[in-house]
Amino acid sequence: MRFTFFLREATRSLRRNAVPSFAAMASVLVTMLVLGVFIPMVQATTGAANEVRAKVLVDVFLKADATDAAVERVRKTLTQDTKYVGNVTYVSKAEAYAREKKQNPEAYALLGSNPLPDTFRVTPDKAGNVGKLRDELAPLTASGERTVADPAIDEVKNRRDETTKILSATKIVKLSMAFLALLLVLASILLISNTIRLSLFARRREVEVMKLVGATDWFIRWPFVIEGIIVGAIGGVMAIGLLLVGKVAFIDPLKSDFSLIAAPETLNFGVLIAVLLVASVAVSAAGSGLSLRRFLRV
Amino acid sequence: MIRLDNVTKIYKGETRAVDGVSLNIEKGEFVFLVGQSGSGKSTMLRLLTAEDAPTSGEIHVAGKDLGRLSSWKVPYLRRNIGSVFQDFKLLPNRTVHDNIAYALSATGATRKEIRAKVPDVLRLTGLSTKLHNYPDQLSGGEKQRVSVARAFVNHPPLLLADEPTGNLDPHTSLGIMQLLYRIYRTGTTVLVATHDSHMVDRMRRRVIELRGGRIIRDEASGLYAQREQTTDEFGDLLDNAYHDLGRSD
Structure with a gap:
């Protein structure tokens, strides 16, 4: 009885206040549309940035006369005893020679012998830890020179220029995307709460009368919350419909051409829909419930 | 039913709307509260419905100490108080029936109770034919009748009316007064x-007169004014005579 009463009250006030309700619904729709476009965009860019960052690595060159036992020892040090290590790949002398020869056959034909050492390619656990990883493997002495962690290691190098560039560039991309997303979410919450407050302001007399005949706060509030849920759900569903049309019409045909769109970390569409729907319903329900508080103080 | 002990209400730190008022109204009384605009009548009523809290003093309404009433209990207090206003305060987008039914459902009444009680109170107030009209289709007197019906539908032990005839012509006012009297x-x-x-002069009930937030008169069956309007000299003379009379009472 209670719930049906509240539901009836909510639908009647939706019909009675068609214009403000429509405005609230439209602002939910627009917000969700923008978010629906923006969330995958942020994810694709951070995904791409992460992919680039994954290419940051440290090369550990071994001495030319390193024995198999020494190679094994270094491998063990790298995988078990060293901090900040993400992934370790071993490139033997022969492999390195074959690869380089393929790229530059004339130069290597001229050389005759293989000047390349055995190498470990070490990826740091986080791209930002690349410097620390290098310090682990080749600690700085007091005089400012580098020693090595194992006698079999000849030199530890990171591709300095490339690394710092990649790190700072991807950091900026990530930060600015996060900032934009924050701004957008803030703007949408303000927009929705403002619209709701406006439509409530028109009905403050009604709330006053309700209070004076002895209605409890929640008795007054429930219909408004249910109204918010309905408005949010309609706005959210319409936004999702438009996004679906956009996805089928524009994004899917381009998927094969742009790796960015098909970036592996992009949220799949089903989850995106669920997030948007929950967000639109929650924001408008909470918005109308909370905005009402001001008018309930009678 | 109503007891005020030395109640003072100060607005924004300076205006003394109600100033040290003590009074007692028994169950089943009919009382007029008179005084000029700004004498504190409306503030008194607002204090009684717990819309405002007094700056100092104690208020008891329907056996409850308002100072100790927690805010979530205020709605339950208001269900024991019917309120009628000068500007009716009807919900404009509901019919006469729904306006009254809302007040009932706010108190948790079932649909069955609503179906039983609303026609009753409409008959009492003479609105049976206006059941499905909206407030803006009614005359002022009819709107006030709806307002009274809404206030009385729960059969509260206490009914407060703030200038119930302020917007109505004398003839219509009489009808509303009769209705209040019947209640x-x-x-x-x-x-x-x-x-x-x-x-007030016609009904001769208890009259409490306020001036500047203080009670200056409380008579068992009084007139609206203490005396007829006279010249100042005469007025002073009569005033003194009146006070002497009052003391000997």
Whole structure:
């Protein structure tokens, strides 16, 4: 009885206040549309940035006369005893020679012998830890020179220029995307709460009368919350419909051409829909419930 | 039914709307609250419905100490107080029936109770034919009748009316007053704040007069004004005579 009463009250006030309700619904729709476009965009860019960052690595060159036992020892040090290590790949002398020869056959034909050492390619656990990883493997002495962690290691190098560039560039991309997303979410919450407050302001007399005949706060509030849920759900569903049309019409045909769109970390569409729907319903329900508080103080 | 002990209400730190008022209204009384605009009548009524809290003093309404009433209990207090206003305060987008039914459902009444009680109170107030009209299709007198019906549908022990005839012509006012009187006859305590000297003089009930937030007169069956308007000299003379009389009482 209670719930049906509240539901009836909510639908009647939706019909009675068609214009403000429509405005609230439209602002939910627009917000969700923008978010629906923006969330995958942020994810694709951070995904791409992460992919680039994954290419940051440290090369550990071994001495030319390193024995198999020494190679094994270094491998063990790298995988078990060293901090900040993400992934370790071993490139033997022969492999390195074959690869380089393929790229530059004339130069290597001229050389005759293989000047390349055995190498470990070490990826740091986080791209930002690349410097620390290098310090682990080749600690700085007091005089400012580098020693090595194992006698079999000849030199530890990171591709300095490339690394710092990649790190700072991807950091900026990530930060600015996060900032934009924050701004957008803030703007949408303000927009929705403002619209709701406006439509409530028109009905403050009604709330006053309700209070004076002895209605409890929640008795007054429930219909408004249910109204918010309905408005949010309609706005959210319409936004999702438009996004679906956009996805089928524009994004899917381009998927094969742009790796960015098909970036592996992009949220799949089903989850995106669920997030948007929950967000639109929650924001408008909470918005109308909370905005009402001001008018309930009678 | 209503007891005020030395109640003072100060707005924004300076305006003393109600100043040290003590009074007692018994169950089943019909009381007029008179005084000029700004004498504190409306503030008194707002204090009684817990819309405002007094700056100091104690208020008891329907056996409850308002100072100790927690805010979530205020709605339950208001269900024991019917309120009628000068500007009716009807919900404009509901019919006469729904306006009254809302007040009932707010108190948790079932649909069955609503179906039983609303026609009753509409008959009492003479609105049976206006059941499905919206407030803006009614005359002022009819709107006030709806407002009274809404206030009385729960059969509260106390009915407060703030200038119930302020917007109505004398003839219509009489009808509303009769309606309030009829409600009083059912055993309800009725407190009417009013400017309507004509009505007060005619009904001869208890009159409490406020001036500057203080009670300056409380008579068992009084007139709206203490005396007829006279010249100042005469007025002073009569005033003194009146006070002497009052002391010997």
